[in-house]
Amino acid sequence: MRKILVVGPSWVGDMVMAQSLFKVLRATDDCLIDVLAPAWSLPVLARMPEVNRGWTMPLGHGELGFGKRWALGRELGREAYAQAIILPGSLKSALVPFFARIPQRTAYRGEMRYLLVNDMHRLDRAALPMTVQRFIALGLPRGALQPSPFPLPRLVADAENQRALSARFGFDVARPPIAFMPGAEYGPAKQWPPAHYATLARALVDRGFQIWVLGSDKDSAAARVIAEAQSTDSAQSTNVFDLSGRTTLGDAIDLLAMARAAVTNDSGLMHVAAALEVPLVAIFGSSSPEHTPPLATRVAIESLRLACAPCFKRHCPLGHTRCLTDIDPERVLAALDGLGL
Secondary structure, three states: OEEEEEEOOOOHHHHHHHHHHHHHHHHHOOEEEEEEEOHHHHHHHHOOOOEEEEEEOOOOOOOOOHHHHHHHHHHHHHHOOOEEEEOOOOOHHHHHHHHOOOOEEEEEOOOOOOOOOOEEEOOOOOOOOOHHHHHHHOOOOOOOOOOOOOOOOOOOOOHHHHHHHHHHHOOOOOOOEEEEEOOOOOOHHHOOOHHHHHHHHHHHHHOOOEEEEOOOHHHHHHHHHHHHOOOOOHHHHOOEEEOOOOOOHHHHHHHHOOOOEEEEEOOHHHHHHHHOOOOEEEEOOOOOOOOOOOOOOOEEEEOOOOOOOOOOOOOOOOOOOHHHHOOOHHHHHHHHHHOOO
8 A cells, every 4th residue: 555644734724624635645546644743733633534643743833953854754764655745835844755765755836945845836826726725736646637526624523532521521411512712823813802702602601502612721811701701690601611721632623523513713623613514603804715714514604805804914904803893793693593503
């Protein structure tokens, strides 16, 4: 069986979208797929049936670590990979496959890596506007048409961990959960106001739902606003669970798979929810749903499409972030209803 090493991306959402590439590879080639990726991504890869093994990149984001890359390359050289597919565009991402002497090293033309990549593709951004399409193209013969429709990412949750999490947090099994993901690693220009999430939470709890606020410890401030804004009524305060920073990424995946629906910014967890086929309202501000949309069928995208958007900035250059603040909670609640909540 032909062995392929994929050098994976450094963002949660991109790693989820890379599963479409893995599906295409498995459908067109009798191959075994290993993925070289940051340690945080291993729980995501473990929930992809197409991935044989995840190799940990022992370096932080942006760290060159030439010696460590050389040592890892020599170790991977013993795996007899026939091909490496390098998804990031940096020079350093192409070093390990080169050091491993993998005979075919496939990537787009990127940061001064002409000697490292011997199967260089030219990216036509107009023909491939979506990130997932660009990933898939690297797994196809040069000039081949994209599959239509292309396979969507589909993660498989860990049922045993779901049971353990339910027991750990003491969820009310009688109340269907709605997941909120108020964070966005990229910056505040992608974050719907926490006060809007809080208003939406009150309306949903009044309807008989419970709210699970998911995210890392970086999202704790937004999660606190949502939780602390609830009334002193026990039905409100005891049915909004602030889980930010209290779960691993694997836990967040398994919790999302249990949710009735989700409301999210354009973030990595948005792509996770889509890959779990959770009905989803995705709120876009400074970014574009045409470039990195949630890849699922039951999705409502909320975007005002202002003249200044998408600006792709971390902070609003005009200082008002109206692309997000002007999306009111009632509009998002109506979008949830439209998904059959």
